[in-house]
Amino acid sequence: MSSILIFYFFLFLTVGPISKTLATKRHLITFRSPNLFPESLTYDPSSQHFLVGSFRQRIINSVNHDGLVQTLISDPNLPPNVTFLGLAVDSVNRRLLAVIHAIEPLPSFNALASYDLSSLQRIFLVNLQSESNDDKRQIANDVTVDYNGNAYVTNSAGNFIWKVNTQGEPSIFSKSPTFTAYPVPRDLPSSDLPYESCGLNGIAYVSKGYGYFLVVQSNTGKLFKVDADDGKARLVLLNKDLTGADGIAVRTDGVVAVVSQHKLWLLKSQDNWGEAIVYDEIALNTEKFPTSVVTKGVENEMKQYVLYGNVNEGVLGKGEREVFGIEEIQSSHDSEDEMIWMFVLIGLALAYFMYWRFQMGKLVKNMNKKIT
Numbered sequence: 001m002s003s004i005l006i007f008y009f010f011l012f013l014t015v016g017p018i019s020k021t022l023a024t025k026r027h028l029i030t031f032r033s034p035n036l037f038p039e040s041l042t043y044d045p046s047s048q049h050f051l052v053g054s055f056r057q058r059i060i061n062s063v064n065h066d067g068l069v070q071t072l073i074s075d076p077n078l079p080p081n082v083t084f085l086g087l088a089v090d091s092v093n094r095r096l097l098a099v100i101h102a103i104e105p106l107p108s109f110n111a112l113a114s115y116d117l118s119s120l121q122r123i124f125l126v127n128l129q130s131e132s133n134d135d136k137r138q139i140a141n142d143v144t145v146d147y148n149g150n151a152y153v154t155n156s157a158g159n160f161i162w163k164v165n166t167q168g169e170p171s172i173f174s175k176s177p178t179f180t181a182y183p184v185p186r187d188l189p190s191s192d193l194p195y196e197s198c199g200l201n202g203i204a205y206v207s208k209g210y211g212y213f214l215v216v217q218s219n220t221g222k223l224f225k226v227d228a229d230d231g232k233a234r235l236v237l238l239n240k241d242l243t244g245a246d247g248i249a250v251r252t253d254g255v256v257a258v259v260s261q262h263k264l265w266l267l268k269s270q271d272n273w274g275e276a277i278v279y280d281e282i283a284l285n286t287e288k289f290p291t292s293v294v295t296k297g298v299e300n301e302m303k304q305y306v307l308y309g310n311v312n313e314g315v316l317g318k319g320e321r322e323v324f325g326i327e328e329i330q331s332s333h334d335s336e337d338e339m340i341w342m343f344v345l346i347g348l349a350l351a352y353f354m355y356w357r358f359q360m361g362k363l364v365k366n367m368n369k370k371i372t
Helices: 003-023 309-315 332-371
Strands: 030-032 041-044 049-054 058-065 070-073 083-090 094-102 108-116 122-127 140-146 153-156 162-166 170-174 200-206 213-216 223-227 233-235 248-250 257-258 264-268 279-283 292-294 303-307 323-329
Touching: 030 058, 041 083, 041 292, 049 083, 049 323, 058 323, 070 094, 083 153, 094 140, 108 140, 153 200, 162 257, 200 248, 200 257, 213 248, 248 292, 248 309, 257 292, 264 303, 279 332
Parallel strands: 083 140, 140 200
Antiparallel strands: 030 323, 041 049, 049 058, 058 070, 083 094, 094 108, 108 122, 140 153, 153 162, 162 170, 200 213, 213 223, 223 233, 248 257, 257 264, 264 279, 292 303, 303 323
């Protein structure tokens, strides 16, 4: 094999994946479920299916990557017309945790349900109460789970976090004054569902190190880091506010994805979330009202998926709808990182080729000397 052919062989091995990266487009999973209007989305790595909640149907559906829908949970014993908001899979204990909320003008109802993902039966249903002297209507919103199986639920009206242990016993985990230390901007972007009064929203557990939570606040656009042991919170310093932030998810490479009705933000931190930067903003289809984001994959195959549930139409009673979507969102910056590594590999391959050629040249000269 000639040296030129060897070089092109190495070049093919290293450059081959680039065309795949450049050719990749957004993948939209379309699924049908009459008047589901899902607000919540999570991913079950065991079944490799997405799970979506429902608006006033008391069901949770499973959606595969081809858009095939199955009703996973049906709980007719819940109060009529309640909404499934936050969802989280407890992979260790094979449970699904679901936040349940009654939207006005329904009677106030906030609860956390735990369902066995093997039997699909409810394990417990616990009412989430505010402090006895607080008459304000509460909004249980998102949920995450730690490595011990404890669930943590955000209260968007009261700006605090509940904790529910594996036995279904609730308590107020964090009511840090940091959550109410920042003013709500007066010039918030317009939205079908105003969020001026929506405080703490999406929450994610990060098991790295001693364990902590990252929580977004919709009306201020702030991101908080909350200690998993004592509930102390502090502001994460960002290069821009995440105004209207809703769902949040953490990739295995440490990148954080935050979704709003208008865009998806991708964030990185070099100091364990004392400070962070928004390194990419990706425009979303605002007419489909994105509300939730999940991540899956490992290393260089990280993916984030956004739910288009048109929940605004359900809340405002704008009519009937059957088709909804889950869209894979990719960052051009992630692709640029991949290309940088491809060029590094090309450089290494070229260096190896030149070194091999140099050694072969020396070998040929030594053989010629011996022959003469």
